Amino acid sequence: xxxxxxxxxxxxxxxxxxxxxxLRFDPAADRxxxxxxxVNRGPDSLGVLRRVRALGEAAVTVLGNHDLHLLALAEPGxxxxxxxxxxxxxxxxxxxxxxxxxxxxxxxLHWDPDLHWMLIHAGLPPQWDLELARACAREVxxxxxxxxxxxxxxxxxxxxxxxxxxxxxxxKRLRFITNCLTRLRFCDADGRIDLEPTGPPGSQPPGLLxxxxxxxxxxxxxxxxxxxxxxxxxxxxxxxxxxxxxxxWGGRLTAQRLDGAxxxxxxxxxxxxxxxx
Numbered sequence: 001x002x003x004x005x006x007x008x009x010x011x012x013x014x015x016x017x018x019x020x021x022x023l024r025f026d027p028a029a030d031r032x033x034x035x036x037x038x039v040n041r042g043p044d045s046l047g048v049l050r051r052v053r054a055l056g057e058a059a060v061t062v063l064g065n066h067d068l069h070l071l072a073l074a075e076p077g078x079x080x081x082x083x084x085x086x087x088x089x090x091x092x093x094x095x096x097x098x099x100x101x102x103x104x105x106x107x108x109l110h111w112d113p114d115l116h117w118m119l120i121h122a123g124l125p126p127q128w129d130l131e132l133a134r135a136c137a138r139e140v141x142x143x144x145x146x147x148x149x150x151x152x153x154x155x156x157x158x159x160x161x162x163x164x165x166x167x168x169x170x171x172k173r174l175r176f177i178t179n180c181l182t183r184l185r186f187c188d189a190d191g192r193i194d195l196e197p198t199g200p201p202g203s204q205p206p207g208l209l210x211x212x213x214x215x216x217x218x219x220x221x222x223x224x225x226x227x228x229x230x231x232x233x234x235x236x237x238x239x240x241x242x243x244x245x246x247x248x249w250g251g252r253l254t255a256q257r258l259d260g261a262x263x264x265x266x267x268x269x270x271x272x273x274x275x276x277x
């Protein structure tokens with residue numbers, strides 16, 4: 001059995017099919033881990049959702065910020081679409097309810113104790129170890145699946161609070177957790193997150209570090225695979241393997257093998273969406 005993690009697909013259905021061909025993927029024997037952002041900005045988000053859902057137990061998917069945006073749009077009166085979204089075909093599809101229910105049931109973090117790999121979309125603040133990260137992810141997952149999910153989505157958007165405290169409660173706590181797991185790139189050495197810079201490491205304002213380079217972060221020693229950071233591209237350091245290689249922006253769609261030799265396989269994108277996000 002082979003286990004591959006796949007970076008942000010973002011509606012690039014044709015490229016996903018080509019990548020699965022390149023992997024010689026066998027759903028009866030192999031497993032795929034999707035690092036979030038299955039949808040948006042690309043040409044066929046509906047096709048991607050249907051394809052990944054149909055994989056059943058052969059695929060694990062964590063939620064990214066664009067996936068959460070889709071779920072928010074599906075809640076009446078919660079959030080308005082923006083001109084860069086390509087999500088309307090999903091919302092108008094005859095199987096929209098089934099697809100959205102499936103997506104809402106996906107986790108924000110997946111940990112495999114046998115492989116010793118964690119799958120997330122974006123990052124972890126330096127105060128979190130494995131158990132705290134898993135517990136925090138479950139809090140947001142419960143909010144997504146509960147009767148009060150519309151309230152959660154209405155209050156999800158925003159960049160504060162900027163620092164983790166165990167005493168955080170309610171909206172502030174859930175928003176901080178969501179921002180770390182689905183949006184985080186940079187923070188300072190004290191763990192204050194800054195969600196504005198989106199460029200590659202080295203382009204950030206003074207005092208900020210990529211989240212995985214913060215000295216003494218409590219998740220050191222874990223193997224973590226993530227996406228989200230197209231401007232950085234492929235990177236493997238400090239136990240973190242980042243695999244968003246910007247397919248939707250004209251880059252490549254990348255798979256990282258997590259067992260065996262750990263090879264990396266990618267396919268080029270047919271075209272660019274024209275705007276990063």
